[in-house]
Amino acid sequence: MGFKSYCFKKSLWLFHFGGASCNNCDIEILDCLTPRYDLERFGMLLVGSIRHADVLLVNGSINKKDKPRLLEIYEQAPKPVLVVAIGACGCTGGIFAEGYTFAGPVDNIIPVDAYIPGCPPKPEAILAGIVKLLGKN
Amino acid sequence: MSKQTLIPIGPYHPLQEEPELFKLYCDGEIVKDVKWETGYNHRGIEKLAEQKSYDEVFFLVERICGICSTSHPFAFATSVEEIVGVEITNRAKYIRTIIGELERIHSHLLWVGLAGHFLGYNTLFMWAWKYREPVLDLFEMIAGNRNNYAMFKVGGVRRDIENQKIPAIEKVLSLVKKKTDLLVGAVMDDPVFHARTKGVGVLTRQDILDFAAVGPTARASGVDIDVRRDDPYAAYPLVNWKVITAKAGDVFAKAEVRLLEMYESVFIIEQCLSGLKKEKEGDVEVKIKHIPEGFGTGHTEAPRGEVFHFVLSDGSNSPARHKIRAPSYTNIATFKKSCVGQSISDATISLAAVDPCYCCTERLAVAIDRQSGNRIMNAKEIISHSASITNKLLQHE
Amino acid sequence: MVLNELKKTFAKEILDSEARSKRRVTLRIDPAALVPISVHLFRELGFRFIIASALHTKKGFEIYYHYSYDGTGLILNLHVILDQKKPEIESLSNMFESTNWIEREMHELFGINFLNHPNLDQLLSEGNWATGEYPYRKRFKSNEEVQT
Ligand code: SF4
Numbered sequence: 001m002g003f004k005s006y007c008f009k010k011s012l013w014l015f016h017f018g019g020a021s022c023n024n025c026d027i028e029i030l031d032c033l034t035p036r037y038d039l040e041r042f043g044m045l046l047v048g049s050i051r052h053a054d055v056l057l058v059n060g061s062i063n064k065k066d067k068p069r070l071l072e073i074y075e076q077a078p079k080p081v082l083v084v085a086i087g088a089c090g091c092t093g094g095i096f097a098e099g100y101t102f103a104g105p106v107d108n109i110i111p112v113d114a115y116i117p118g119c120p121p122k123p124e125a126i127l128a129g130i131v132k133l134l135g136k137n
Numbered sequence: 138m139s140k141q142t143l144i145p146i147g148p149y150h151p152l153q154e155e156p157e158l159f160k161l162y163c164d165g166e167i168v169k170d171v172k173w174e175t176g177y178n179h180r181g182i183e184k185l186a187e188q189k190s191y192d193e194v195f196f197l198v199e200r201i202c203g204i205c206s207t208s209h210p211f212a213f214a215t216s217v218e219e220i221v222g223v224e225i226t227n228r229a230k231y232i233r234t235i236i237g238e239l240e241r242i243h244s245h246l247l248w249v250g251l252a253g254h255f256l257g258y259n260t261l262f263m264w265a266w267k268y269r270e271p272v273l274d275l276f277e278m279i280a281g282n283r284n285n286y287a288m289f290k291v292g293g294v295r296r297d298i299e300n301q302k303i304p305a306i307e308k309v310l311s312l313v314k315k316k317t318d319l320l321v322g323a324v325m326d327d328p329v330f331h332a333r334t335k336g337v338g339v340l341t342r343q344d345i346l347d348f349a350a351v352g353p354t355a356r357a358s359g360v361d362i363d364v365r366r367d368d369p370y371a372a373y374p375l376v377n378w379k380v381i382t383a384k385a386g387d388v389f390a391k392a393e394v395r396l397l398e399m400y401e402s403v404f405i406i407e408q409c410l411s412g413l414k415k416e417k418e419g420d421v422e423v424k425i426k427h428i429p430e431g432f433g434t435g436h437t438e439a440p441r442g443e444v445f446h447f448v449l450s451d452g453s454n455s456p457a458r459h460k461i462r463a464p465s466y467t468n469i470a471t472f473k474k475s476c477v478g479q480s481i482s483d484a485t486i487s488l489a490a491v492d493p494c495y496c497c498t499e500r501l502a503v504a505i506d507r508q509s510g511n512r513i514m515n516a517k518e519i520i521s522h523s524a525s526i527t528n529k530l531l532q533h534e
Numbered sequence: 535m536v537l538n539e540l541k542k543t544f545a546k547e548i549l550d551s552e553a554r555s556k557r558r559v560t561l562r563i564d565p566a567a568l569v570p571i572s573v574h575l576f577r578e579l580g581f582r583f584i585i586a587s588a589l590h591t592k593k594g595f596e597i598y599y600h601y602s603y604d605g606t607g608l609i610l611n612l613h614v615i616l617d618q619k620k621p622e623i624e625s626l627s628n629m630f631e632s633t634n635w636i637e638r639e640m641h642e643l644f645g646i647n648f649l650n651h652p653n654l655d656q657l658l659s660e661g662n663w664a665t666g667e668y669p670y671r672k673r674f675k676s677n678e679e680v681q682t
Contacts, residue, residue: 020180024203024284027247034250034266063179095200098188099181120203120284219558349583349632362582368557368607434558434600434609436584447587447598460587467632 004080008054008134011043012082015053017073019106020096021060024120025087029057037123044130050077055130058112059086061093063101067109074110082133085112086126088119141169144481159472159488163481171476171484186459191217191428194456195289198446201461203284204247207240208439209461210289212446215370216435217291220450223423227372228416229293231409234372235306236279236288237437238402238409242313243272244440245395245402248489249320252392255485256333261323268316271309278302293422300418303410310403317399324392334388338475338487341386348474349467352442357394358386364438371437376408388486428454439464536579536603537610544571560598560611568599568614569624575601576630581610583632588640590671595621595646616646625651644671 018026032039033046047053050073062070074083085106088094093105106112114136116129144161162170182201186194198209211233218225225233246269253261273283279298280286288294298306324330345355355362363380365373381397383390432449442464449458475487537559541548547567553559563571575581584600599612616623625648626633637648 022200022203022206022285024200024206027203027284031266034270035263036267036270061180065179095197096180096182096185099185101179101181119200119282122283219554346582347631349630362604364607367604368609432598434611436602436609443584443602445584445600447585447600449589458587458589460585462585466585466635470631470635473631 007080008082011045012054012130012134013045013047013052014039014055014057015047015050015073015077016057017059017070019058019060019066019070019089020063020101021087021089025059025089028120028123029059029086029126032123032126037127039127042127042131053077053081055082055084057084057086058106058110059090061089061096061099062103062106062109063099064103065101067103070106070109082113083110084114084116084129084133086116086129087121088117091115091117094119159484161476161481161484166480166482168476168479168481168484171472183459183461186456188455190454191291191456194459196287198461199285199287202463204244205240205439205441205444205463206285207236207288208437208444209446209463211237211371211437211439212435212444213448213459214289214291214435215437216433216446216448217428217450219433219435220431220448221291221425221428223292223425225293225423226416226420227375228297228413228418229421229423230372230375231413231416232294232298232421233289234376235298235406235409235413236286236294237371238406239272239275241402241440242399243269245399246272246320248395248440249324249392252388252486252489255489256330258327258330261320264316264323265320268313268320271312275306275309278305290422291428292425295422297419297421298413300414303413306406306410310406314400314403317396317403321396324396330392331389333483334392334486335385337388337479337483339385339387340471340475344471344474345386348471350442350471351467352438352440352464353391353394353398354442354468354471356380356382357390359384362443364436364443368436370435372409372412373405375412376405378405428452441465442468536608540571540574540579543574547571557607558609558611560613562613562615565614565616565623568612569626569629571612572599572626573629575610579603583626583630584609586633586636586640588644588646590644594618595644597623597640597646621646622649623647624649627651 016026016029029046031037039046050056056074056077058070074081083106085091089096090106093102096102097105103109114129114133116126118125121129141162141164144163145159160172161168162172182197186197189197194213195210198213199206201209214233246265250262250265250269253259253265276286277283279302280288280296288296340350340354340358342358342360344350345358345360350360351362359382361380361382364370366380378401381394381401383394428450430450430452432447434445434447436443436445438444444464445462447458447460448456451457472488476484479487540561541551544563544567547564547570548561549564550562551559572583576583581601581603584602586597586599588595588597590596593615595616595618597614597616599614601610601612602608603610614623621644623646625637627637627648628650634652637651640646641648641651
């Protein structure tokens with residue numbers, strides 16, 4: 001067992017960064033916490049500060065104003081940290097990629113460990129993505 | 138200015154899913170001034186719309202905001218149809234109305250849940266979101282996606298709601314009605330909810346008129362406006378329902394208006410479903426070959442209030458100018474009135490009470506109030522203080 | 535009807551009027567008369583300001599001010615055409631709170647100047663994409679190049 005997998009062995013805490021999104025992905029992430037999907041049964045918890053988190057969930061296209069903030073948040077994260085890009089916007093920029101404020105999909109800015117496509121991805125898909133990511137490490 | 142403490146909330150914080158930054162200027166516990174900073178969500182949609190064809194614009198405007206992903210296509214369709222001057226079929230009208238009202242139900246449920254969450258009433262949060270799921274399942278059945286339904290097109294709708302699906306919809310509706318009773322009980326009979334929301338974040342009738350606020354925010358202050366009744370579109374003239382208003386203008390009144398509106402929505406959908414049974418299946422669109430020059434204005438009532446679209450056509454197959462006004466755009470400005478003078482602990486619920494939707498608002502940049510003119514903190518500092526859960530205090534001046 | 539009365543009161547200032555239907559009326563007005571007409575609409579007649587849409591066309595910069603007369607569903611568009619080179623118009627924000635943001639937005643994206651606006655500068659918190667550049671302006675072949 002390497003150091004990284006040791007770090008992610010137990011309950012993961014998530015921090016959610018919503019970029020310039022349409023808000024559906026954000027809501028589906030929140031939906032994961034509610035009774036039907038109940039993320040917390042896996043020991044996962046949405047936390048209020050990146051300093052407490054193991055996983056950074058990024059959704060939405062990143063605009064020019066978000067970019068420095070995303071970098072800053074990534075720097076503040078205790079390492080090792082897993083980054084998950086959620087939604088078509090997070091993976092590629094989606095429908096907003098041609099906009100004049102677009103600053104690049106998430107993986108142009110910070111390293112990404114997993115992509116969960118969909119517009120928006122269903123909560124099941126988000127859960128499955130995170131579980132797969134855990135299996136990888 | 139006396140000595141004031143600046144309390145930043147945001148931009149990335151667990152309170153609301155979307156990024157936004159509130160700066161509360163407090164004197165002791167009392168909020169003296171509130172400023173709102175944004176742009177974190179700006180995507181330049183109006184410009185993007187000019188590069189897309191009329192058919193594609195629907196997919197774009199749907200993604201302005203995920204929660205009201207029908208109201209924007211709705212308004213866009215109305216304005217383009219106004220340019221062309223066509224009347225859509227009755228079946229399409231009913232389907233549009235059904236989708237719009239289902240959306241109102243799930244959006245209001247979402248708000249009730251979040252309001253509970255902000256007050257620390259997490260049972261309400263979990264309940265409301267739990268019973269929102271069946272509505273989303275309905276959307277999945279009708280449109281194939283839980284959100285962003287892609288149902289609308291110029292001249293009608295993309296998919297029919299087949300008659301065999303109607304019983305399933307009716308079943309969910311009766312569930313929603315029952316669960317709304319539960320939520321109404323959980324809100325109206327809860328002494329803590331009363332204590333936390335009555336007299337909090339009051340907006341008077343005059344405030345509403347000054348800020349031109351719309352939707353439930355306005356109706357809770359006794360301003361009786363509702364586009365569905367005032368300028369009927371789609372199937373609203375064909376069904377019976379009433380506009381819910383309240384007098385008090387506080388957070389409680391807003392919750393009341395939203396909860397009672399859900400009953401009306403259920404009622405409207407039931408009538409539409411029985412209307413649907415009378416119409417011929419599959420008759421859902423009028424073919425439109427050409428969109429002439431001219432402009433159209435369309436407005437529809439979204440869950441949060443009036444959505445307004447202005448479309449200018451130059452005869453080509455994409456809009457020459459597309460202006461979008463989402464309801465939160467005017468509603469958010471009322472924060473200035475509703476938060477000031479309250480204690481800091483009530484600020485969150487006052488902010489949440491208008492059901493702000495930043496994504497809608499920021500499809501265009503919204504400017505920031507900086508009357509004082511002095512730079513309070515730079516971007517780095519803002520981020521390092523963004524952990525609002527700890528609400529670190531920052532000494533100001 | 536309200537509209538006839540309005541036309542009578544501002545007979546000189548209203549240059550043109552077009553009614554697509556009973557509920558959609560457009561009045562082209564003299565830009566100088568915007569403030570008195572708006573104040574009249576808002577204070578006397580009880581219209582609600584919806585939004586203003588700016589556009590850039592060959593004629594210059596055009597702004598549609600959309601008003602709604604609630605209860606009847608009437609949407610009234612006040613149309614002004616501004617100069618191509620130096621677009622300027624009196625701000626409404628001293629009278630109404632509701633026009634504050636949209637005017638700043640138009641200032642930012644089109645470079646239209648609003649005279650006497652309480653706070654026009656510092657439009658974006660960070661001018662990283664719109665400083666000295668107006669993304670919504672267009673270039674027209676026949677016209678001499680528009681200063682961007
Ligand atoms: S991926 Fe789709 S649902 Fe998610 S933020 Fe982007 S547009 Fe919205």
